[in-house]
Amino acid sequence: MNINFFEIIDIASLLFLAYGLIILTGYVFLAIFSLFELRDYKRKHNFKDEVALLQSSHLPKISVLAPAYNEEANVIENVKSLLTLDYPSFEIVIINDGSSDNTLRALVSTFDLFLDDMIYFNHVSTQKVRGVYSSRNKAYKNLKIIDKENGGKADALNTGINCCNHDIVCCIDVDCILERDALLKLVKPFLNNTKKVIASGGIIRVANSCIIEDGRIIEVRLPDTFIARAQILEYFRAFLMGRMAWSRVDGLLLISGAFGMFDKKIVIEAGGYNHNTVGEDMELLVRMRRLMREQKIPYTVSFVPDPLCWTEVPQSWKVLHRQRNRWTRGTIETLDLHKKMIFNPKYGVLGLLSTPYWMFFEWLAPIIEFFGILFLIFMVIFGQLNWYVFLIFFGVIYSFSILFSITALFFEEFSFQQYKKPKYMIRLLRTALLEPILYHPFVMWAAVKGNIDLIRGKTTWGKMTRTGLSNPTKTKP
Amino acid sequence: MVSPIYLKMNLASDIHELPPILEINLVLTIVFFVFTLLLISLILYLRVHKNIANRRKEKLDLLLIDFINNYLFNEEFNKVKEMAVFKKRQLKTSLDKRVAISQILVFAENLKGESSAVIQEIFLGLGLYHFLISDLKKNAWFKKAKALFVFYQLNIKIPMSLVEPSINSSRNELRQQAFLYLLHSSTENPLGFLDKINTPLTLWEQIYIKNALKSYKGNTPDFSRWIDHKFPSVAIFCMKMIADYDQFEHIPLLLKLLNHENPEIRQQAILSLRDMEISETLEVLLEVLIDNFPNENIVLKQEILKTIGKIGLEKHLQAVAPFINKEDGILKVELQRLDRYFNPKSSKIENTNYTNNLQSDTINMSHGT
Incomplete structure (x- = not known):
């Protein structure tokens, strides 16, 4: 069989094109499903009579678990903010994961803590717990601090699961800013469903540049930096389009580690968070779903699109690179651990849609894109590139990227309209135009590097430095 | 060696003779850009529309507050004439009517006794009853749910034939509003709908019903009536209520349920008895x-x-x-x-x-x- 050079180029071009078309079709379906889901959500929550329920003694008790590692600078503010959440019965469990700074000391002195010799059961094995602290001050009676040896976020959360008292756990990042009614909104799917709900996740919003007072967002502002604005668009696409759509077909595989609520019993039954992956949030949910499916118990996973949780996104390219590198490794590790599910009809939507989607669109997309760019360079070097043709192909990809971001912006406008000033919308539109050229290639490279690092055996999280959100003057433009 | 056509072509001269694959790409590029422009226009439209609606809402809210206050407290106010004028001049669109309903709900929440009867009078006088009844007759579940919500908030009776089909709606929200309407409008049997339901009660619905029972003015129902209900969720709800309302006379019944075949019922029996x-x-x-x-x-x-x-x-x-x-x-x-x-x-x-x-x-x- 003789295949000449041009035929190879033809075949490669067609493969890239076919892949592009599949992705494009997938995104169109995501957009359609999420539009229906958002519309339904808005219609369902049109009564505004939920505040009265906050007095109800029949609402389930919730344990809020927040791991803290070297959070000395902001931990007090963050805990105070968590303590003021509106919910009738909840406990805050802060897990000091072997911080090397004064996180524990700051907590002990501020909240008047004493070493509480409580008894708890180790459902999941963890690093050694040095002590569990409660407060002498009755105002902080629902606060518990666990001091343990360093074991990473998954280990810290498992310790929290072992020591907490309630059957529903809400796992958050300690530096997240939660809306006052966040717990009530996130717990609702657990209560208002005829199927068993094993987890519910919330949308994560970007807090950079927002005005914050007493641990609450009082004014939503658009970040000044391009990198943060690009992440806003990314989050719109991921949450308002991606997860809303997956929620509609009950195929969610990921609830963000920054804000998710779980049925503790199922978490324990599934074995808790996995210490051996950097994508512990996704891996846990996949394992929980797999467990329910294998036990043939009807269940569902919910997603709440209200802006309930705000977080600081990386402001520097270096930190962003680390984060995306880690996300990629987490995705691959999870897919590898649960490869049995991929294309397996036994797992229904998860087997036939969700896991293949994650494999082809989340894991392989950056790799294929990277090889596409290499292929392009190769063609340029060998003089095989017709620039007109290139422009046509580039045009279709670029226009689709913009269309996808603008669709996400439209969903934001249609649903929650958080960026109220017209200038914010103009800047976001401008970001959407630049993002495919200036931001996307970088994120793609970080993902490719994540693949390389995984092959090399890298298993660390990578340091995540934050500029801080607590001082409003710092964030004013 | 076959050289692909796209290596030779010149877009400027060969635009009308593009290979199909490139033609499709070119068309898609144009389509995507057109859609992008359409969406940007839609975003602008939404923004403008929301702003106009908000401005109208703010203006109408002020007019309504003024009108309702005059209607309630100004003895020289010509109620019949002013009502007709307000209805004709201010309540022209569906949005106007929905804004009026929201404002009336705010007044209803804050006023009790005779004033709440006057609020009802305003609601009826402004033609909002018929507006919501027409919503109830539509297929849109969210309109029906909202209409039922308004009717029970304002304590307005409507034909049962418009409520009962919603008791077993497939939409949780509509079902819940139907329960709450029936509970509020009942004089003797606020939980009578429990005899008609054919889906289990969710915990959320139970919490709402319990909350609504707090403001129920009639006699507290005898919760033991549904303790043998076909849905364990109903039985469990009633057991919770027995404990909440201290219906001590049903303790023997609860003791009997400690040996019920359903573990969830046994668990609730323990909880209720422990709480009592x-x-x-x-x-x-x-x-x-x-x-x-x-x-x-x-x-x-x-x-x-x-x-x-x-x-x-x-x-x-x-x-x-x-x-x-x-x-x-x-x-x-x-x-x-x-x-x-x-x-x-x-x-x-x-x-x-x-x-x-x-x-x-x-x-x-x-x-x-």
Whole structure:
């Protein structure tokens, strides 16, 4: 069989094109499903009579678990903010994961803590717990601090699961800013469903540049930096389009580690968070779903699109690179651990849609894109590139990227309209135009590097430095 | 060697003779850009539309507040004439009517007695009753749900034929609003709808019903009526209510349910009886629980241990301790907690030597359970 050079180029071009078309079709379906889901959500929550329920003694008790590692600078503010959440019965469990700074000391002195010799059961094995602290001050009676040896976020959360008292756990990042009614909104799917709900996740919003007072967002502002604005668009696409759509077909595989609520019993039954992956949030949910499916118990996973949780996104390219590198490794590790599910009809939507989607669109997309760019360079070097043709192909990809971001912006406008000033919308539109050229290639490279690092055996999280959100003057433009 | 056509072509000259694949791409590029422009226009439209709607809402809110205050408190106000004028001039669109309804709900929430009757009068006078009745007749579940919500908030009666089909709607929200309407509008049997439901009650619905019962003005229903309901969720709800409303006369019934075949009902029976804390029945309750303990599942065993901790004595703990297996770690921890509670200084239960891996701090050590 003789295949000449041009035929190879033809075949490669067609493969890239076919892949592009599949992705494009997938995104169109995501957009359609999420539009229906958002519309339904808005219609369902049109009564505004939920505040009265906050007095109800029949609402389930919730344990809020927040791991803290070297959070000395902001931990007090963050805990105070968590303590003021509106919910009738909840406990805050802060897990000091072997911080090397004064996180524990700051907590002990501020909240008047004493070493509480409580008894708890180790459902999941963890690093050694040095002590569990409660407060002498009755105002902080629902606060518990666990001091343990360093074991990473998954280990810290498992310790929290072992020591907490309630059957529903809400796992958050300690530096997240939660809306006052966040717990009530996130717990609702657990209560208002005829199927068993094993987890519910919330949308994560970007807090950079927002005005914050007493641990609450009082004014939503658009970040000044391009990198943060690009992440806003990314989050719109991921949450308002991606997860809303997956929620509609009950195929969610990921609830963000920054804000998710779980049925503790199922978490324990599934074995808790996995210490051996950097994508512990996704891996846990996949394992929980797999467990329910294998036990043939009807269940569902919910997603709440209200802006309930705000977080600081990386402001520097270096930190962003680390984060995306880690996300990629987490995705691959999870897919590898649960490869049995991929294309397996036994797992229904998860087997036939969700896991293949994650494999082809989340894991392989950056790799294929990277090889596409290499292929392009190769063609340029060998003089095989017709620039007109290139422009046509580039045009279709670029226009689709913009269309996808603008669709996400439209969903934001249609649903929650958080960026109220017209200038914010103009800047976001401008970001959407630049993002495919200036931001996307970088994120793609970080993902490719994540693949390389995984092959090399890298298993660390990578340091995540934050500029801080607590001082409003710092964030004013 | 075959050279692909696209290596040779020149877009400027060959635009009309593009290979199909490139033609498709070019068309798609144009389509995507057109869609992008359309979406940007839609975003602008939404923004402008929302702003206009908000401005109209703000303006109408002020006019409504003024109108309703005059209607309520100004004796010289010509109610009939002004009502007709306001309705004709201000309530032209569906948005206007919905804004008016929202404002009337705010007044209804804050006014009681005679004033609330006047609010009803305004609601009817402005033609909002017929507006919402037409919503109820539509297929849109969210319009029906909202209409029912408004009717029960304003205590306005509507034909039952418009409510009853919603009791068994497939939409939770509509079903819930139908329950609440029926509860509020009933004079004698606020929970009568429980006889007609054909889906279980969600916990969310139970919380809403309980909340609505707080403001129910008629006689408190006898919750035992639905204790044998075909849906365990209804029975469980009624058992919770028996405890909440201290319907002590039903304690024998609850004691009987401690041996019900459904573990969830048994669990709620334990919870309700534990919450009611009636000294005369405590011994009977503990006796039944201890008898049942060896055969219960782990969740119920935990509840029994908690009950012993709350209302029992050390002898009750001693009685169940032998039935806790070594592998039941959670139960062992619960047992240890109770052992420490009953005997703060030294363990008396066999094989429950309390240890944990905390570093002791003699100054700060606490011995709470």
